[in-house]
Amino acid sequence: MLRRIFSSVILSVFLLPGLAAAQDAKPAKAEPSAKPKPKVIVVGVNGMELDIIRPLLLKGQMPNLASVVNRGAYGKLRTVSSPNCPRVYSTLFTSTQPEENGVTGFLVGGITANTNMLKQEPIWSLLSSSKVTVGMANVPATFPVMPVNGYMISGMLTRGKNCDDGVLCAPKLSEVTGGDAVYPKTMQAELLKNVGDFFIDCERMPSAADLKGHELPVIDQWLSKVQTIREQQNKLFDYLLSKHPTDFTFMVQSCEDRVGHWLYPISPFNVGYNASVNSARPEAFPNQYIAFDKVLGTILKHVDDETYLFIVSDHGIKPLREFEQKDPHAHMDHEKDTPVIAKHDFADGDDVPGSFFVMGPGIKRDFRVMGLTASVYDIAPTILHLYGIEQPKQMHGHALSEIFEKRETAAATGN
Numbered sequence: 001m002l003r004r005i006f007s008s009v010i011l012s013v014f015l016l017p018g019l020a021a022a023q024d025a026k027p028a029k030a031e032p033s034a035k036p037k038p039k040v041i042v043v044g045v046n047g048m049e050l051d052i053i054r055p056l057l058l059k060g061q062m063p064n065l066a067s068v069v070n071r072g073a074y075g076k077l078r079t080v081s082s083p084n085c086p087r088v089y090s091t092l093f094t095s096t097q098p099e100e101n102g103v104t105g106f107l108v109g110g111i112t113a114n115t116n117m118l119k120q121e122p123i124w125s126l127l128s129s130s131k132v133t134v135g136m137a138n139v140p141a142t143f144p145v146m147p148v149n150g151y152m153i154s155g156m157l158t159r160g161k162n163c164d165d166g167v168l169c170a171p172k173l174s175e176v177t178g179g180d181a182v183y184p185k186t187m188q189a190e191l192l193k194n195v196g197d198f199f200i201d202c203e204r205m206p207s208a209a210d211l212k213g214h215e216l217p218v219i220d221q222w223l224s225k226v227q228t229i230r231e232q233q234n235k236l237f238d239y240l241l242s243k244h245p246t247d248f249t250f251m252v253q254s255c256e257d258r259v260g261h262w263l264y265p266i267s268p269f270n271v272g273y274n275a276s277v278n279s280a281r282p283e284a285f286p287n288q289y290i291a292f293d294k295v296l297g298t299i300l301k302h303v304d305d306e307t308y309l310f311i312v313s314d315h316g317i318k319p320l321r322e323f324e325q326k327d328p329h330a331h332m333d334h335e336k337d338t339p340v341i342a343k344h345d346f347a348d349g350d351d352v353p354g355s356f357f358v359m360g361p362g363i364k365r366d367f368r369v370m371g372l373t374a375s376v377y378d379i380a381p382t383i384l385h386l387y388g389i390e391q392p393k394q395m396h397g398h399a400l401s402e403i404f405e406k407r408e409t410a411a412a413t414g415n
């Protein structure tokens with residue numbers, strides 16, 4: 001009901017002018033008094049693990065992320081208990097608890113999580129209501145898409161051909177069923193023409209039966225599909241940022257996490273270690289971040305000194321623990337049967353914090369936020385703060401004031 005209320009408000013008030021604005025690549029020749037709205041790009045990375053990333057940064061294999069670290073603030077991002085993608089993203093975009101916003105996991109009451117379940121107003125709706133233009137691409141748990149003051153392309157949990165339940169599969173745009181994957185509908189034909197028939201989400205991991213006796217070729221074939229999907233996403237993001245620039249843009253990558261679950265590089269004798277799988281391609285998971293860094297390079301081409309860039313991760317991913325030795329569920333992936341060596345849905349979310357990297361005007365440079373003081377609840381309030389929009393009462397987080405330069409103080413002291 002709530003959803004219907006906030007959707008219809010956006011539809012009736014902002015839909016058409018907003019879309020027109022989004023399609024016009026040139027800055028509006030607005031009245032001189034109109035102050036441009038801040039430009040904010042949020043890049044979500046599903047399951048970004050700092051333990052894997054730090055050596056890559058040191059070795060110079062993630063030059064784009066390194067440049068963001070140097071130019072901005074970063075730190076761990078406290079996540080929710082038993083974190084998984086839909087559970088954390090719904091928290092991230094509403095700043096409310098999963099139990100409050102209705103999206104508690106991949107399945108809710110046996111049904112794949114979807115936007116009809118959302119009981120709290122998400123950031124894209126709040127921004128749209130404030131005339132901020134919004135662009136969203138492949139954000140998890142945004143299917144079926146909702147009306148916004150711009151565009152929305154759904155992400156993880158989109159249902160389609162060979163992916164009836166929408167859980168960890170990869171329907172192509174033209175093969176989506178059970179709802180719209182693109183808002184406005186007219187944009188779908190444009191995307192098919194200019195970007196191609198891309199996969200909406202990363203590939204499902206092969207089953208234990210598929211792997212048995214054919215580990216290396218099956219792993220390589222799967223990784224090659226992952227690379228294809230990433231290249232398609234890269235093209236999609238570049239196209240959207242070039243042809244449909246919006247004040248606020250939110251784009252998400254999810255292949256990293258999927259690779260980490262079963263190809264996390266690890267020494268023998270860990271719980272769940274299976275030499276035929278885990279010794280096959282130990283470089284595959286770090287390579288995902290190197291590949292992500294190239295996508296980040298594409299996004300950075302659209303980031304100028306006046307743009308705020310957020311890179312956020314919903315959770316990390318860690319190897320299985322000794323106490324899971326006897327828990328058969330700990331060795332499976334999300335109710336399926338791919339043998340996993342790492343996971344993130346630990347009861348204590350502090351075992352697998354996410355991470356965030358932010359740069360932009362007035363953001364501290366080369367600044368590290370210590371501990372777990374920043375949380376996934378704080379991202380939406382921080383974005384609202386940038387737009388000068390009052391934080392709604394239901395949001396639990398707070399704007400991350402510690403990452404901003406204290407300009408007033410500097411002025412007062414003459415520094």
Ligand SMILES: [Zn+2]
Nearest residue numbers: 047257258261
């Ligand atoms: Zn995962």
